[in-house]
Amino acid sequence: MSDQTFETILYEKDATDKFATITINRPDKLNAMNKTVIREIDKALAAAVADPDVNALVITGAGRAFSSGYDLQGGDFDVDIDFWRSDMGENAEALLNIWKAPIPVIASINGYALAGALELMMCCDLAIAADNAKFGEPEVRHNSGPPALMMPWLLATRDVRWLMYTGDLVDAEEALRMHLINKIVPADQLKLKTENLARKLARMPVPALKFTKASINNQQMVAGLLPSFQYNIEAIAALHVTKQGREWMANLAKMSLKEYLAFRDGPFKDLD
Template identity: 40%
Template sequence: MSDVVLYESNGPIATITLNRPDKLNALNTEVVLELDKRFAEAGADDSIKVILLAAKGRAFSAGFDMNDEIEDGTETPLDWLPVLRRDCDLTMRVWSCPKPTIAVVQGYCLAGACEIAMACDLIVAADDAKFGEPEIQYGSGPVTLLMPFILGQKKTNELLFTGDKINAEEALSLGLINKIVPLEDLETAARELALRIAPTPLPILQLTKQALNRAYEAKGLRTAVNANIDISALINGANTPEQQAFDKVAAEKGLKAALAWRDERYKATTA
């Protein structure tokens, strides 16, 4: 059994834990498939009322693992479509999970991982948490595009055009997260919140979640998500000179060097 995602149940609470701390819990293919399996398992278990999504190490997750795409040679829109559909399906599996879900976030929560956290019903964050969707700086874009429904138009526009990150305090003020706690109290605070929810009968929790999700879906959330996948494939497969340069540096010197090259480009625009 894979150990990149851990699963534990304790009474009415299931905890699903990302376990690639040496890679900042980057979401590679194995992690995506295991997360999907574990959420399906917890969702189907009638002894479970609340699901915690946590992570080992100093970061919740840096997002989808770019090494996957570099190694697989994913380039054209047609190459990207099945990859993006798979990634989007995972986020919407979390969104559609029939039990209340709580993301437990420390450190970086970026890109596709930020979308998965937003797909959870609640987010408890450590005071060192940082959120963002920096995909535009890679010549990419958000796969699931939940942020407009969480933050509203103007702040979403700012974050997605710039790729900037926000700290826990700003995330709280924007309504992205529910509470901030000291890092050492994160696990306890998340479990306490889950225990506040757990006494409610499971059918009532399930129907309440269904009603809340339908309210967002009546605003067009699923239509927007489905429409975005095709555009994301076009963005990722645009093959701009900047994307080509990034891929060349990554192929010749490694992903870390490519990220440094990218960061230097964006520093130059703000100097």
């Protein structure tokens, strides 16, 4: 149980087994992530890290999706490049905080993990997916891109280019082949298998996991992960203030989900 209360997520702690769970809780919107979601995940993450009774963390989504990505509806996109730098920077920082957390973080993927939510998943240490899960970075199809480009640090370059250039979605088997995820389980066993992994990690010697994770992360930092994130923020901010970028983002904000999917995927239906 937990005394933490949130608007868009659930935070639950298993004090006996020493792990906590963050659940993105906007199932009516396929757990689309807005600023409140991002900030509340960051706040719950900080609470878990500060809690001596939490040795591992699970992040998942309520209902039939992990998350469909960032919520594009209702935003004000008539803004300058400094707004996008700040906006994308805040999002990237929150995702990097997951990557930096001294405790292991497990992504438990039910249904869709798309766009910014896929980046969130990739910032977790491990990922277990239901056999009906779908993954992708469809942003390129609506003239956008991810705020935190973690994919090149996990996947082979050709797989990165395929996903990022085409916006195609892949199933769990293909995601496993690409090393996007660690394991596939039947959908009705996802919660149990994820929690058992969390229990296993929580029983490990805490200092050993902490320093092992820090050493693995340091390999990526030495190779230039943080500067590459900053470059990506600048690139996507610049994209959003191009003439086409402004027009597309403004149009997207007015669309229903059905209209958006038709707009995003319609031009490519005859090419699969």
